Amino acid sequence: MTGLDDLRLLRAFVHVAESGSISAAARVLGLTQPTLSRRIQALERSVNAPLIRRDTHSMSLTETGRVLLTEARMLLAMTERVEHKLAAERHGLQGHLRIVSIVDVGQWIVARTLAHFQAVHPEVTAELHLLNRPTKFVEEGFDCGFLVGEPTDQNLVMRPLVKLPRILVAAPSLLERHRVPEKPEDLAGLPWLGVLQPHFEARSRLLLLSAEEEKEIAVVPTLLLDTVTALRQAALAGAGFTMLPTWMVGEDLAAGALQILLPDWNLTDIDLCVGYASGRHT
Structure with a gap:
């Protein structure tokens, strides 16, 4: 059993x-602390x-x-959803779980997380x-969902799960053809990649946002894509400047395939929520 399969360690x-x-x-x-x-x-x-x-006065996550x-x-x-929906057996939980997720979070995070979940509960099947x-949670029979944005289903209860930070990035090949932005206003007029999902941007x-101020900058997308995964691919190809979630581009940054822009400025985070049909949550 790995740490990811040990819910006691994860809860801690x-x-x-x-x-x-x-x-x-x-x-x-x-x-005890030890x-x-x-x-x-x-x-x-x-x-x-x-x-x-860890340092003397504070701690932060890597x-x-x-x-x-x-x-x-x-x-x-x-685990909480399974424990409420399915009957607990002596040797663990059994049953079937229907989960829905926005595409990119599902591909990059939820699918992998489900594998760890089933290592803990091997008798639980899932889709x-x-x-x-x-x-429509009730009509479509979903037990839980990992979603962003405002709920469109009145029967859906959303509970905040985690904030997903984003950063401005560009490929080195693009920076060879365009100036490197030194301030937010420099983004105006540069080729911009956007995503066709209003909850992402x-x-x-x-x-x-900086430590002292906030600025709103107008951009004109030269290419709009349907998923953030496709957006990343276009950015890697040097098609334009864009913003991407940090959990998606860690390896790209380490390899030098993408570069961070305007590191002293922050973008607003995306709020990822877990959703339940009303009456199925606690």
Whole structure:
């Protein structure tokens, strides 16, 4: 069993991330600090990477930690949903789970998370539907969903799961043909890649935030794509400047296939939520 299959370790990690300290999380969980620290260390050994940066006065998550936090919250949400829907047997949970997700989050995160979930509950079968259209949970028989944006189904209850940060990026080949933006206003007039999903971005305006101010910049998309995965491919090909979620481009940045732009400016995060049909949640 790996750390990702050990819900005890994942719950400990989520509590530490949400509490902001080992000591605060230990009090909530009713554990000693050394015991909780050992669980975090066991999880770090399992994923072979540090999850938390620690200094004298504060702690923060590493990039691996931020990605794992998203998956851990998904795993725990799936477990909660299964425990409420399916009958608990002596040797574990059994039954079938219908899950829906927006396409890109489903492809990049939920599918992998489901594999870990079924390692914990091998008697649970599941189906994952990837949709970028409004869903009717009751009519379509979904048990839970991983969604962004405002719910379009009045029978849907949304619970915040995690924030998904985004960054401005461009391929080196594109930066050879265009100037490197040094301030937000430099983005105006540059070829821009957009996505045909209003919950991921406004197609014509960007909101950028710094420590001192915020700026709204008008952009004109030269290419619009249906999924964020396709958007990434176009960005890698040098088709234009764009913004992409950090969990999607970590390897691209490490390999130099994409470069971060305007690092002192932040984009608004995407709120990923877990959704349940009303009456099926607690």
